[in-house]
Amino acid sequence: MTTANESVREEIRKLTKELKEHNYRYYVLADPSISDREFDRKLKELESLENQYPEFRDPNSPTINVGGEVTKSFNTIRHDVPMLSLGNTYSREELFAFDERVTRFVGQSVTYSCELKFDGFAIGLKYKNGKLIQALTRGDGIEGDDVTVNVRTIRSIPGTLHGDYPEDLDVRGEIFMHRKAFEKMNEERIANGEKPFANPRNSAAGTIKIQEQDEVARRPLDAFMYHVIGHEKELQTHLHALEKIHSWGLPVNEFSETANSIDEVWNFITKWDKKRRELSFDIDGVVVKVNDYHLQQELGFTAKSPRWAIAYKFETERASTRLLSVSYQVGRTGAITPVANLEPILLLGTIVKRASLHNEDIIRELDLHTGDMVFVEKGGEIIPKIVGVDTNLRPENAEVVQFITKCPECGTSLIRKEGEAAHYCPNEDHCPPQIKGRIEHFISRKAMDIDSLGEGKIGILYDNGLLRDSADLYSLTFDQLNGLSKTIENEETGEQRLISFREKTAEKILEGIEASKAIPFNRLLYGLGIRFVGETVAKKLASRFKNMDALMAAGREDLIAIDEIGERIADSVIEYFAEETHREMVERLRNAGVQLEAEETQTAVSNELEGKKFVVSGVFVKYGRDEIKDLIEKHGGQNIGSISAKTDYVLAGDKMGPAKLEKAQKLGIPIISEEDFDKMING
Numbered sequence: 306m307t308t309a310n311e312s313v314r315e316e317i318r319k320l321t322k323e324l325k326e327h328n329y330r331y332y333v334l335a336d337p338s339i340s341d342r343e344f345d346r347k348l349k350e351l352e353s354l355e356n357q358y359p360e361f362r363d364p365n366s367p368t369i370n371v372g373g374e375v376t377k378s379f380n381t382i383r384h385d386v387p388m389l390s391l392g393n394t395y396s397r398e399e400l401f402a403f404d405e406r407v408t409r410f411v412g413q414s415v416t417y418s419c420e421l422k423f424d425g426f427a428i429g430l431k432y433k434n435g436k437l438i439q440a441l442t443r444g445d446g447i448e449g450d451d452v453t454v455n456v457r458t459i460r461s462i463p464g465t466l467h468g469d470y471p472e473d474l475d476v477r478g479e480i481f482m483h484r485k486a487f488e489k490m491n492e493e494r495i496a497n498g499e500k501p502f503a504n505p506r507n508s509a510a511g512t513i514k515i516q517e518q519d520e521v522a523r524r525p526l527d528a529f530m531y532h533v534i535g536h537e538k539e540l541q542t543h544l545h546a547l548e549k550i551h552s553w554g555l556p557v558n559e560f561s562e563t564a565n566s567i568d569e570v571w572n573f574i575t576k577w578d579k580k581r582r583e584l585s586f587d588i589d590g591v592v593v594k595v596n597d598y599h600l601q602q603e604l605g606f607t608a609k610s611p612r613w614a615i616a617y618k619f620e621t622e623r624a625s626t627r628l629l630s631v632s633y634q635v636g637r638t639g640a641i642t643p644v645a646n647l648e649p650i651l652l653l654g655t656i657v658k659r660a661s662l663h664n665e666d667i668i669r670e671l672d673l674h675t676g677d678m679v680f681v682e683k684g685g686e687i688i689p690k691i692v693g694v695d696t697n698l699r700p701e702n703a704e705v706v707q708f709i710t711k712c713p714e715c716g717t718s719l720i721r722k723e724g725e726a727a728h729y730c731p732n733e734d735h736c737p738p739q740i741k742g743r744i745e746h747f748i749s750r751k752a753m754d755i756d757s758l759g760e761g762k763i764g765i766l767y768d769n770g771l772l773r774d775s776a777d778l779y780s781l782t783f784d785q786l787n788g789l790s791k792t793i794e795n796e797e798t799g800e801q802r803l804i805s806f807r808e809k810t811a812e813k814i815l816e817g818i819e820a821s822k823a824i825p826f827n828r829l830l831y832g833l834g835i836r837f838v839g840e841t842v843a844k845k846l847a848s849r850f851k852n853m854d855a856l857m858a859a860g861r862e863d864l865i866a867i868d869e870i871g872e873r874i875a876d877s878v879i880e881y882f883a884e885e886t887h888r889e890m891v892e893r894l895r896n897a898g899v900q901l902e903a904e905e906t907q908t909a910v911s912n913e914l915e916g917k918k919f920v921v922s923g924v925f926v927k928y929g930r931d932e933i934k935d936l937i938e939k940h941g942g943q944n945i946g947s948i949s950a951k952t953d954y955v956l957a958g959d960k961m962g963p964a965k966l967e968k969a970q971k972l973g974i975p976i977i978s979e980e981d982f983d984k985m986i987n988g
């Protein structure tokens with residue numbers, strides 16, 4: 306083989322591997338590391354090499370596969386009809402070439418349907434006699450994940466159809482999140498010390514794979530259906546099909562239009578490229594389909610996509626500017642976020658001065674040097690992202706960006722935990738932004754709601770040595786507060802603002818702090834900022850343990866026994882209370898008079914189960930698991946986490962683990978069913 310040939314073979318091998326990797330990141334991890342456009346460019350490059358040298362083509366080349374692999378945690382099910390992707394283009398010429406191919410093939414000009422291309426992820430729904438029986442993700446196009454339980458939580462997707470629907474209906478569409486809902490969710494995640502999602506698409510894709518259905522239900526997902534399988538004879542045209550499925554109750558977007566020529570298609574595209582920001586959700590292009598089903602069937606499919614459709618993708622807004630420096634922010638959990646400081650540039654109507662860099666790996670992948678000209682993109686994201694570097698314009702002697710090794714605020718050596726991408730400052734007790742961040746969290750609306758202390762006031766109290774932890778709030782006095790002041794500079798605008806505490810302010814602050822003493826225990830618990838203890842987990846802990854002392858005394862097993870509390874949360878709670886400084890802070894909170902007891906919401910119903918210890922396991926039909934556990938307690942019984950000689954009953958539902966079953970049998974503990982339990986509590 307000539308060396309030239311060998312280098313082509315190597316290039317094909319390299320591109321194939323790289324693209325498979327990107328497919329995996331995009332479809333399975335929902336965490337792409339390059340832009341769609343960059344991906345498409347590479348794919349085309351590979352396609353053209355493969356065409357010239359078909360002998361070097363990998364049999365599983367990403368130019369044939371639809372993409373991705375299947376995540377293992379959900380049942381994997383074969384699609385009745387493969388879930389294909391579409392051919393796509395960014396250029397007007399290619400769009401017109403598509404029209405030429407189509408008209409040549411069918412021998413006449415055709416009517417197209419023009420639709421928005423929703424930037425979410427694809428879903429296939431199956432209805433039988435009007436009932437939703439299955440929802441599958443695309444997966445690798447051949448097999449997908451069964452996410453029916455999660456899809457049932459999406460309000461716009463009906464569980465039951467109405468009208469003259471057919472006995473069997475397979476429809477496909479896109480699940481997505483509205484931008485506002487996404488932003489709100491991210492704010493909550495940041496407040497909980499969780500990593501925010503990069504954009505609405507990732508957050509929708511991440512959500513659908515969550516195993517806890519009620520968590521999915523809390524995330525605001527929506528959907529549009531855009532493809533009906535079969536029924537060509539009755540439905541006749543694509544747009545008529547969309548009208549019909551809409552009449553059966555399925556969500557369909559209102560902005561689809563017919564176009565009688567490719568020029569009209571182009572008008573639709575340019576109109577929506579301009580108007581897309583008026584929509585409440587992200588679109589990344591327009592999908593053009595031959596409207597007539599009969600003609601669609603004539604045109605048929607290539608190995609990977611229909612010949613009767615094409616996706617025209619909008620350019621992502623991109624600009625190039627200079628990287629001035631990288632600075633590092635410390636969050637309340639100690640996580641370090643690198644931020645790129647850029648020469649200001651106009652992008653999508655706003656001036657961009659910073660871009661998020663996420664973590665050290667990303668800086669390395671980009672091979673960033675100070676002074677580099679970088680490409681900044683703003684897709685659905687709020688914070689723009691650096692997607693590449695123009696190495697041709699790199700200044701001479703430019704220095705590579707080295708991730709810091711010491712905390713920029715307190716100088717402590719940073720750590721990076723195994724398997725995590727972020728660096729942390731471990732000095733949680735003395736690192737100022739961590740302390741201030743925790744107190745900010747404690748007073749936040751969903752925690753102790755001391756709004757009289759908002760707008761940077763915590764920083765002033767901290768700087769004056771009045772606050773070192775949240776419990777210190779309760780020993781503040783009027784004399785300490787009255788007259789304090791500080792000038793604060795707005796980092797973005799450079800504007801200066803004087804914040805001063807007059808008599809009124811001081812009084813208000815003290816009133817707010819006093820009022821917070823009545824805030825329920827679960828919100829106080831959330832306010833402590835224990836890692837992974839968000840609002841929902843805090844509520845669960847408060848309602849199970851009833852008070853702080855019981856929670857502090859709880860062992861790992863007791864915690865894991867609670868529904869949806871896994872090892873990660875349990876360990877975090879235990880670690881938190883093992884810390885002497887935290888126990889001591891809780892004592893000061895207790896002396897201050899905050900609520901460390903849950904309000905009694907459960908009223909006893911009977912004492913049928915007095916003194917009986919239950920282990921609940923498996924899935925139930927009539928009751929939810931939490932509901933069953935509540936019932937046990939309301940009837941005087943007690944829930945315990947694991948089976949031991951002290952267990953009185955194992956209440957077994959469907960899918961109880963075999964190990965538990967064996968243990969119960971070995972110890973001779975009665976295993977009762979949901980019906981048995983019903984009889985016990987109902988006399």
Ligand code: IVH
Pocket residue numbers: 389390391393420421422423424426427477479531532592611614616
């Ligand atoms: S039609 C066989 N219509 O974009 C035809 N797809 O790049 C099925 N998408 O796989 C697809 N909006 O996940 C179609 N109005 C729309 C769409 C749409 C978004 C997604 C879908 C598809 C991908 C193609």
